[in-house]
Amino acid sequence: MSDTAPPARKSSERNTKTRLGGAFSRFWAGSLSSNLADGAMLTALPMVAALLTNDPLLVSGLMVARFLPWLLIGLFAGVLVDRLDRVRIMVVGNTVRGGALAFLAVLVATGQATVWWLYAVMFAVMLCEVCYDLAGRSVLPDVVPPGTLDRANGRLEGGKIVAEQFAGAPLAGFLFAVTAALPLAANAGAYLLGALVLLGMPLAVRRPPGSKKAESADGGGVRSVFPEIGDGMRVVFADRRFRAVVLLISAVNLALMAQASILVLLVQEHFGVPAALYGVFLASGAVGGLLGSLAVGPIAGLLGRFATGATCYALMGVMSAAFALSPHPVVAGAAWCAVGFTAAVANVVAAGVWQLVVPRHLLGRALSCIQTVGTGASPLGAVIGGLLGRVDLRLPSLAACATIVVAVALTAPALRALAGRADSAERAAYEKPEEPGDGSAAAQAPLRSAHDARHDCAGDSARGRPPPGSAGG
Numbered sequence: 001m002s003d004t005a006p007p008a009r010k011s012s013e014r015n016t017k018t019r020l021g022g023a024f025s026r027f028w029a030g031s032l033s034s035n036l037a038d039g040a041m042l043t044a045l046p047m048v049a050a051l052l053t054n055d056p057l058l059v060s061g062l063m064v065a066r067f068l069p070w071l072l073i074g075l076f077a078g079v080l081v082d083r084l085d086r087v088r089i090m091v092v093g094n095t096v097r098g099g100a101l102a103f104l105a106v107l108v109a110t111g112q113a114t115v116w117w118l119y120a121v122m123f124a125v126m127l128c129e130v131c132y133d134l135a136g137r138s139v140l141p142d143v144v145p146p147g148t149l150d151r152a153n154g155r156l157e158g159g160k161i162v163a164e165q166f167a168g169a170p171l172a173g174f175l176f177a178v179t180a181a182l183p184l185a186a187n188a189g190a191y192l193l194g195a196l197v198l199l200g201m202p203l204a205v206r207r208p209p210g211s212k213k214a215e216s217a218d219g220g221g222v223r224s225v226f227p228e229i230g231d232g233m234r235v236v237f238a239d240r241r242f243r244a245v246v247l248l249i250s251a252v253n254l255a256l257m258a259q260a261s262i263l264v265l266l267v268q269e270h271f272g273v274p275a276a277l278y279g280v281f282l283a284s285g286a287v288g289g290l291l292g293s294l295a296v297g298p299i300a301g302l303l304g305r306f307a308t309g310a311t312c313y314a315l316m317g318v319m320s321a322a323f324a325l326s327p328h329p330v331v332a333g334a335a336w337c338a339v340g341f342t343a344a345v346a347n348v349v350a351a352g353v354w355q356l357v358v359p360r361h362l363l364g365r366a367l368s369c370i371q372t373v374g375t376g377a378s379p380l381g382a383v384i385g386g387l388l389g390r391v392d393l394r395l396p397s398l399a400a401c402a403t404i405v406v407a408v409a410l411t412a413p414a415l416r417a418l419a420g421r422a423d424s425a426e427r428a429a430y431e432k433p434e435e436p437g438d439g440s441a442a443a444q445a446p447l448r449s450a451h452d453a454r455h456d457c458a459g460d461s462a463r464g465r466p467p468p469g470s471a472g473g
Contacts, residue, residue, distance in 0.1 A: 020152055023143050023202050028159060030201075031136065033194035034094055035160045039168020040175075040187035041101060041125065042066075043279050045118055046264040047176050048108060050275075052115050056393075060261035060386030061115070065122040067257065067378035069130050070371060077131045078368025079228045082361065086135040087201040093128035093135075094198070098191035100124045105184035134371070138364040141355050147426060151297055153351045157344050158293025165286030165340070173279025232365025235358060236373075244414030249350070249374035251407035252313065255400035256343075257378040258385035259320060266393045271329040284333040288340030295341075296348045305349050305419035310412055312346040317404030324397030349419075356422040 049059050081089060104121040107113040144152040168190075172183035236242050259266075267273045273281050292312075300308045319338040326332035358366040388395040408415075 020144050020148055020155070024152060026197060026200055027136075027140075027143055028155060030090070030194045030198035031156060032159050032163045033190050033197060034132070035163035036168045036171075037097070037101070037187035037190035037194065038129075038160075039164030040172040040183045040190070041168075042164065043169040043172035043282065044176055044180075044183040044187070045122060047172070047275060047278065048113065048180055049115060049118055050264055050268070051180065052113070052118075054265075056262050056265055056389040057383075057386040058115055059265065060382045060389070061119055062122055063257055063261040063382030063385070064379040065119040066126050067375050067382070069123060069126045070375035071379070073127065074130055074134075074368050074372030074375070075229045075232070075365075076225065077134050078232055078365040079225050080131065081134045081138050081364030081368070082228070086139040086364075087198055089135040090132050091195045091198050093132035094191045094195035097125045097128045097132075098188045098195070100128075101184050101188035101191065105181045105188060108184060109179070109181035130371075134364055134368055137351065137355070137367055141360060141363070149355050149426075150300060150348060150352045153348045153355075154293045154296045157296075157348050157351075158290050161286050161289030161293065161340065161344055165289065166283045167286075169279040169282040169286070171279070173276055176279075177276040228365060229369075232362055232369045235362055235366045236369045241414035241417045244411045245350075245418055246370055246373050248313070248407050248411040248415065249370065250377040251403055252316070253374050254377035254381035254384070255317070255320070255403040257381035258388065258396040259324075259400045261382040261385035262389040262393060262396060265389065266324075266397075267332075270393050271326075271332050273329055281329070281333055281336070284337045285340035288337035288342075289344040292341040292344030293348060296345045299345060300349060305353060305422060306416040309346050309349040309353075309419065310408055310415055312342040312349075313408045314405055316342040316346065317401040317408070320397045320404070321401035324394040353418055353422040356425040357418060 045062055046059060049062055053059065100121050104113065104117065107117055140152060140156070141149065168187070171186070175182040175186060236246065264278065267278055267281055268275060271281075296308070303311070316339055319335050319342065323332055323335035323339060326335055354367060354370065355363065384399075385396040388399060
């Protein structure tokens with residue numbers, strides 16, 4: 001199997017003509033409501049923190065609380081996602097998040113909120129986000145037809161960026177100018193609305209392939225959790241190219257969180273943007289993200305997955321430095337827009353690669369490993385950003401530039417190899433004949449390479465049972 005094969009133009013053309021379907025439309029609507037809530041929360045909580053303290057290190061503590069749950073439950077959440085009804089996980093997660101934000105809104109309205117309450121609510125909300133995010137990304141390949149993952153991921157990424165930053169962030173800023181509790185109450189309602197929309201997802205896409213067989217073989221007990229986590233870790237870490245790309249993701253997350261942890265202080269104190277317009281400033285990144293999500297299909301079709309991903313990762317670092325060194329808020333907004341564009345394109349390409357090269361029945365566990373390791377660097381990045389911000393508020397962005405560019409240079413061969421493997425898997429999906437009556441998510445077989453199959457068999461044979469989902473899930 002060639003690791004450097006370019007994407008087929010014929011497949012790309014067929015991709016743009018295939019409809020994503022009604023199940024995806026409902027899934028996208030539920031995601032948009034949740035993303036709107038995320039955007040309001042991630043804008044409002046730092047602004048509330050800035051009211052309570054002007055210490056960069058204490059403000060950066062919100063980023064630590066935001067990403068720490070991945071380190072604590074990420075791997076276990078992957079097992080749950082591969083065992084249980086994935087849509088139900090998303091509905092319960094949104095319901096709990098809505099309740100937590102409503103509770104915080106009451107605390108803020110009554111003057112009882114402290115920085116520690118902000119940490120606690122952020123931590124609780126992100127515990128639910130871990131399960132919600134893994135379930136959503138794992139169920140997507142079963143929701144859309146083969147060959148449309150890049151387009152579906154692009155639509156989700158574009159909707160997420162627009163809802164979080166272009167809609168949720170400015171809305172939170174305006175509502176915050178009225179009263180600090182109002183944006184928190186609004187995004188609590190948006191979480192609950194998202195849960196209601198997702199309740200209508202079809203049953204055929206809810207449960208992961210092979211989950212019932214795995215539960216009956218292992219008894220579904222606690223003792224089987226760690227071997228199942230081991231299956232996901234073997235898929236990710238037994239391949240040196242997987243390991244290298246996970247290292248790249250970790251470096252990018254560390255760098256971006258370093259600058260994001262004190263972004264509210266940099267924008268308001270260094271660039272002089274008033275609090276009421278902070279969300280509007282962040283919306284410049286949403287504009288770039290929207291443009292990137294719309295352009296990723298044509299760009300990847302022209303340049304290929306590798307060139308698109310590597311170039312955008314490197315440009316993300318360069319534009320982070322340009323943002324910090326901007327002489328005027330308008331120039332800074334343009335640079336932040338470019339950061340949003342490159343981040344959206346790189347995220348969509350990376351998501352499609354993972355979903356194509358990882359076997360479907362292991363997707364939740366593998367993604368949890370990737371996300372846990374990658375996100376594990378984020379709390380460290382937040383602390384580093386707070387410490388560097390005490391010296392100069394621009395230092396975290398400058399350090400982010402250097403970190404990202406070096407990481408891309410070191411991991412480029414591995415990124416090229418995985419992108420080629422994803423291209424081959426996508427072509428194989430088109431070449432596989434479709435059974436009569438197929439066409440639903442339940443008929444879509446996991447995209448597997450010979451490398452993946454060997455790892456599946458090795459992991460399952462170690463526990464004395466046949467690999468699940470070997471006939472297409």
